Amino acid sequence: MLQSLEIELTKTKKQQPPAEQLGFGNYYTDHMFIMNYEDGKGWNTPRIVPYQPIVLDPAAKVFHYGQTIFEGLKAYKTDDGRVLLFRPHKNIQRMNRSNERLSVPELIIDDAIEALKQLLAVDQNWIPTAPGTSLYIRPFIIATQPQLGVAPSTHYQFIIIMSPVGAYYTEGVNPVKIFVESEYVRSVKGGVGEAKTAGNYAAGLKAQEIAKEKGYSQVLWLDGVHRKYIEEVGSMNVFFKINGIVHTPALNGSILDGVTRNSIIQLLNHWNITVEERPITIEELYEANRKGELEEAFGTGTAAVISPIGELNWQGEVLVINEGRTGELSKKLYDTLTGIQMGKIADPFGWMVEATGIRV
């Protein structure tokens, strides 16, 4: 279906910001991809157009009932000028799982990948190359039917926008302080925590604001049923190195199946470091720390890649990890993963997909 892709190039190219000014999600490239969906007709009218506002009826369901799904992935330009995408199929496959949970129509995976590649081809001069920078890609779907009954929409738009980004945290890869959340809950089994949908993020803002006021960067979410099992940190998956073994919460239906999480597990297996995916209680972290066995902790996600955790605060009890410094394994994982992503280190896993064969 992407054969019918129409491309309308901008007549007024934007000025690109300097690398040190990028931040995260502040600037957008010259073009965007759009495709419509209509019940009975399916996905149709794929097009690349100049970056422009979305025009929706005020009754469009996305504003009222939150039927919206998104993804986040990154593209890199290598020193020899190749454009690389990091595991794009994982993102589009997850998007379809999210779609299924939110009663949003599924995408044809190959079409969505092709759309990513075509848009990248048009705006590849926007991929920044300074250390720590990349082109963040945000595919998303919104329900557009102007109808206020609580029911799945009959119409949708699939849109891809792209943003040249620097580091997600202004702290860089330095360890962050994390507040363990005891009052608010991100999600619960049977809910939508496994889906990458807007409501999960809105639900987490309040706790994050309170943590910020207390001097913490993010919150560590506990499960909503027992309030003791570790789920995620902010909008990242989380890992703990305890006595030489790496532990991460098992996928339980309420946490996100992170692409970076999955890649870190593969990397650790590749290095013959044992990874245990299992339910982890907050008590046992504190217990491991008392025994001197809690060696490192870090969050993983597309935006920050690896975010070392230097301190936890659970109900006033402060736990300092690795003297608040970035751990050796965290550093090695960050360097290796970003090295593979930027095409500087060999990719034994076949993760990187070159955006070639473009028609523009």
Added chain:
Amino acid sequence: MLQSLEIELTKTKKQQPPAEQLGFGNYYTDHMFIMNYEDGKGWNTPRIVPYQPIVLDPAAKVFHYGQTIFEGLKAYKTDDGRVLLFRPHKNIQRMNRSNERLSVPELIIDDAIEALKQLLAVDQNWIPTAPGTSLYIRPFIIATQPQLGVAPSTHYQFIIIMSPVGAYYTEGVNPVKIFVESEYVRSVKGGVGEAKTAGNYAAGLKAQEIAKEKGYSQVLWLDGVHRKYIEEVGSMNVFFKINGIVHTPALNGSILDGVTRNSIIQLLNHWNITVEERPITIEELYEANRKGELEEAFGTGTAAVISPIGELNWQGEVLVINEGRTGELSKKLYDTLTGIQMGKIADPFGWMVEATGIRV
């Protein structure tokens, strides 16, 4: 601040649909209200404009992180031509509680009420008067800042649209069949279930679709922790008459504090019928039914007002209530509440607010 309200009237009035064609949320009046918010500046630029599309940057936070709040209330036109709003302060107060939970700036309540009245004045000829019809009013707030960091937006829009509506259920006030949901969860304590925000509704669609396929109109939600306490039915609060006493789930942090729920409790108290707000298990409903004590069940909400429940299905066990007929009390509550709302029955509670003093 509403003193600076600007009104731009439409030059092309729409044709109004006949009453029997209305349905729910399909048609919108000629005008809408909009007001902007900006950090440091507060709510500003209130205006009534012709009903028109919303134009947003594709990176606007509402599309990605779901910071959006809504309300629903109704206006009626009496036989002598007065325009009545049902308990509008309750809705705007709840909107502010939802705002607080989702890190959205609060509204000035009097300004929001004034906005409702002014918009109603402009479009009062849109209020349908046929039996069972009303003008449904949808105030909502969306986060508009074009920025992809996960943090509260710096910019918002508060919008009011209005839709002439008929009955919410095509079945009318006849009893509906309800599927008791055992797999999916709507919300959990610590989450956002108490807030009227888009994500709660998106989260419920999947279960509703599955129930529909099985021949049920809605689902009855159980709590996410124990999976046994009754929470809500679809997007309504729920009541059970057992052995002469009316029971409804207590406000527990995960269910909506419904305006209709609150009004029903007041009405029942006024009639000297005992109402117990408490945790109710699904088992005890079935037990009460076995003893012949479960007399009536009904959902309450702005859209449907009272929706009698004729049948429950919990893990394959079917429970028929009042032989599948509308109960006497359900009928009396419906007739009384809609009678007060339409100005046909005296309003001993001071619920109805007349939209007078308008400047247009």
